[in-house]
Amino acid sequence: MSGNTFGKIFSVTTFGESHGIAIGGIIDGCPPGLALTEADLQIDLDRRKPGTSRYTTARREDDEVQILSGVFDGVTTGTSIGLLIKNKDQRSQDYSKIADRFRPGHADYTYQQKYGTRDYRGGGRSSARETAVRVAAGGVAKKYLKQEFGIEVLGYLSQLGPIKAETIDHSVTNTNPFFCPDPDKLAALDEYMRDLKKSGDSIGAKVSVQITNMPVGLGEPVFDRLDADLAHAMMGINAVKGVEVGDGFSVIEQKGSEHRDTLTPEGFASNHSGGVLGGISTGQDVIVHMALKPTSSITVPGETITTEGKTTDVITKGRHDPCVGIRAVPIAEAMAALVIMDHLLRHRAQNANVQSSTPVIPGAI
Amino acid sequence: MSGNTFGKIFSVTTFGESHGIAIGGIIDGCPPGLALTEADLQIDLDRRKPGTSRYTTARREDDEVQILSGVFDGVTTGTSIGLLIKNKDQRSQDYSKIADRFRPGHADYTYQQKYGTRDYRGGGRSSARETAVRVAAGGVAKKYLKQEFGIEVLGYLSQLGPIKAETIDHSVTNTNPFFCPDPDKLAALDEYMRDLKKSGDSIGAKVSVQITNMPVGLGEPVFDRLDADLAHAMMGINAVKGVEVGDGFSVIEQKGSEHRDTLTPEGFASNHSGGVLGGISTGQDVIVHMALKPTSSITVPGETITTEGKTTDVITKGRHDPCVGIRAVPIAEAMAALVIMDHLLRHRAQNANVQSSTPVIPGAI
């Protein structure tokens, strides 16, 4: 209820502050019988982890996840899965100067006003560190979706500042530190980021997720549409300011005759909808895009106010990402996987015995 | 769980198909003591109602809402509020040809695959008619927010096809059939829509909502952020394909030094964030934008498949909006009001006795 749980049937509840003892979470509703080890989850945690390249923060976080329950003899038992990631590299001294002031662009001010108190160390609960737990939980969903249904959740960086990926080659994405699927843009990204780091500033980004091998029929009418829940999931990622499904904002200037995807005996002729009609998956690839703001933790000096309301300066000296969008790629994948997983189980609850589940269009399931 | 409920503390659950006996809903969690009559809700229902101008569908729906419970002696009692809107103008014959085929761009195909059956009359549950109940429920929230906190939820059409509102004058919005806040664009809109109707095609639109007099501190960290819940609400409106908060997709090319809103002793110096930091309201106006696709019900002929998978033609002869975005303005307001209302009660549950609720920045609450 206080917002630390995501999902209704397959759910994850998280806890933890950036500089506390540990972060962690509980997955509830995982089907039994899924082979699962910590190594399965570590893959994506390592992709999200800071300090893996010179383009992301130099902070070292080991992000080693421990599975505390819900797995026995190598398989999930159907009971709740406890996840724990200890905080190691805390260096609280880096943040001592923020106790008495509100960093602009951060949640310092809003947490203080909401609760009358806040854990100011490293942003506390509002730190992106919390997303490590989402990545671990999303890893469980990804494994189940892939293994049981062949569904794959493929994220990538589609734009960084002015540089746009023009070809989407998923085999390229994980071979470079930018999660960029376009091999021709790597040199430009490298140069852009080097200059940006020198300037002490940060930049926004666009991240996209493509979900392949989608079943038809996932998503609930009216409020909990598949696209609405994806929007909720993505806008809930730190720094995200916009979400699109399919053609997104370009539909504003489209005509109906142009936008509607024709159905043919061979399948849909196009995918303007992004794989969702009436909130329910069409069986086509689901396509989601999101816009991430530039981090506000920059070494460019700025002004703000103290907790007493007086003007003061703000200089961030900590180690921060010049583009938080980059590391958001595995987070976006995890959140998308959690949404699909939850809707798969929700669909199954209500519709197990529907006879005509074979799609009319061959190959669409 | 099957998606027909919105909100956690102040919630609305809806039912009803386009051509059934009635549509309706239940509001749960409404504070007691609020003066409420059907006339309060009818205002927005009439704004949403089809047939009010030549630019929207000529279908006549009286959309008269009845309050069946939860109000006694003119005030809410705290118990659940039953809402009923009877369906009158059903003309099922208009839709008889769609029983055997899937209209492209509609939910016919996905409902059929999900459930193995569907109410094909007028789109059934997937019809935008269902949003009338949301508008009625949103009216209760709007009244409470305005009366108790002075909060106003102001929607408007910010773009229709290529025509953009350049000045936002809320006093203009409700004086024209487009909900356009820019008086200088009315003639252009009129001409554009006349041409569009002649062509038999439809067009997309952008709708925006500005929420004024926001309290500081609404929104729950991590998953149920205020902006994430707004994204869920807006993407759950029929035809919406994209949602932005504050600067939205333009943050992709922004620098951190440019985006972060400086705090001064007089308040925030700018509002790039759209009134939300870390998922919690800053006390500034909340700004949300959404993109609505052009309706797929057009008289331009198209192709599709029958429920048996054979190619067939599709011509929509019913009475439809050439731009569904226009009538979405009161729906977007209603959904935004439901989100704010729910978060207000959620905040109050946990934080009633916090001492330091006076904001540091004067005038910010």
Added chain:
Amino acid sequence: MSGNTFGKIFSVTTFGESHGIAIGGIIDGCPPGLALTEADLQIDLDRRKPGTSRYTTARREDDEVQILSGVFDGVTTGTSIGLLIKNKDQRSQDYSKIADRFRPGHADYTYQQKYGTRDYRGGGRSSARETAVRVAAGGVAKKYLKQEFGIEVLGYLSQLGPIKAETIDHSVTNTNPFFCPDPDKLAALDEYMRDLKKSGDSIGAKVSVQITNMPVGLGEPVFDRLDADLAHAMMGINAVKGVEVGDGFSVIEQKGSEHRDTLTPEGFASNHSGGVLGGISTGQDVIVHMALKPTSSITVPGETITTEGKTTDVITKGRHDPCVGIRAVPIAEAMAALVIMDHLLRHRAQNANVQSSTPVIPGAI
């Protein structure tokens, strides 16, 4: 959240006051493809209906349920089902004297204190009239459970004041106005109730529910155990003050060697557990008992206070049941059916692909 919704996947949300325009509800999560008509639900509504015998209230309520949505061409479509029961026989004058005082044993005082206002006509929302909607919703669950799994939910009056049913013959239950399964007790019940009516007093009762053909494995560990959810459901019925599963309170004096049900290759040798172990169904019959207090609406004069806190008298002149426990039988069945239905869908969501679902013990599923 404000308590008007029951169930998580198969849920019912209700509204309505005793003397308002109508009562009703929304069922969400019903599987598609279930043949359903109003007549299916009317059977149990008629069993619950007042005025059917001289032992229950003489008030006439027609309790005619209307299905407003979610059913098309005679089968459920998977979308939300709207239910409406109009209030007819309101006779508000019977209750005019209760506006200024709190009837002892009723919810007048607590509603007034909770909400600062109340609909005092006939108890408003706290009236047992609201349970008619539960009975209708339970009817949908009962039909599905019976048809798809053979599960039957069989309620009966097990005790009324000092008179206990000693033989449980389900074929007798619905042949008499007491829902008593013991044919040898009908004469005694008849005499007892005649004397009670003369005295103007009321009496408590015990109602039991036996659920047959239960699948193994329903119920979720830890909090949402099958028995815990049954307790929630039953204690939520007006006038219920106690709930037992299986041996109930007699376990206090049992030894472990006596209580534990031995498993044999032919099945369990006994059913002290009431069909639930560790919160999960064993495949045996589920047995639940509940105690209902005597109604407080009696013609025996009493004392109470006015809404101003002054002493006053209270005489109930309305038409009331001398034993509310009798009509609670179909309500208890309905609530039990809602619990089983919800747990069936919850189980299916998580466990669809478990291989070893065949029980080790033959005949146990």
Added chain:
Amino acid sequence: MSGNTFGKIFSVTTFGESHGIAIGGIIDGCPPGLALTEADLQIDLDRRKPGTSRYTTARREDDEVQILSGVFDGVTTGTSIGLLIKNKDQRSQDYSKIADRFRPGHADYTYQQKYGTRDYRGGGRSSARETAVRVAAGGVAKKYLKQEFGIEVLGYLSQLGPIKAETIDHSVTNTNPFFCPDPDKLAALDEYMRDLKKSGDSIGAKVSVQITNMPVGLGEPVFDRLDADLAHAMMGINAVKGVEVGDGFSVIEQKGSEHRDTLTPEGFASNHSGGVLGGISTGQDVIVHMALKPTSSITVPGETITTEGKTTDVITKGRHDPCVGIRAVPIAEAMAALVIMDHLLRHRAQNANVQSSTPVIPGAI
């Protein structure tokens, strides 16, 4: 959804198996500003802890709780509170013989059938060890209720086998290993338990909870009544088979003139209702009783079947409580506190601005 979360606004989600690495949980929705240390929670954990007397199991579990998040500078911050209790004394060898058979009276059979697999070590998730987390979470609720509202949650053993507490002296309860509030029954309990241990058998018990200084108005009408949620909470405790509120099962033979509690200008004249009318607290003490079955882990030999369905013997050699009811006292208190806490926040969400919150009856709040 899969049952590992309790509460809607103030909620606790738990994980962990008896013989896994650790058990733990997450509290969400805790008001900020509450002074909280691990020592606050340890008090009740130590009361629940095995090995504290010769009448409970000799297993040593240190049950040391660690607060991993949500507390900063000694006070709660309003964010989620992570709790961890490491498992220490595991001695898996004690349980090796149960892998291949289903212990009667335990959840071995039902877990296996539900999930197709189970963690058989010490009962896994079905072990009462999981309740340690509930006790820790309940401790947070107890502290808040006591400090902010003076509410106290007082549990005690009201009956053990044939021995009933006749006087309820709360100052006696925590001075003896039985949590018995009647000083005159201690010798009899001591003797009874000594004989029982010798016989190798176990015995049932009745545990009661009295909640003092209750505010008026807690509880939601219809389904989530205060008493219904208490029934859910209590029946969800391992081994509980029956729950009563107020007069409980004795209402069956009561007359209405006898049961209804008269309101006088000085307050209620009696408390047959157990402090709840219409599901809402009256301001009187809330009284709940529950029946706990005798543990099935006894050294008296028994029969059962193997996982292959063959007859086999069962002898429990582990260290077990001869009366699990005794240690259930702090668990029952914790669950009651969680219910009251949740309803307090739920009430506050909806009713913050009700004017007439002063009760008519002096001293009733």
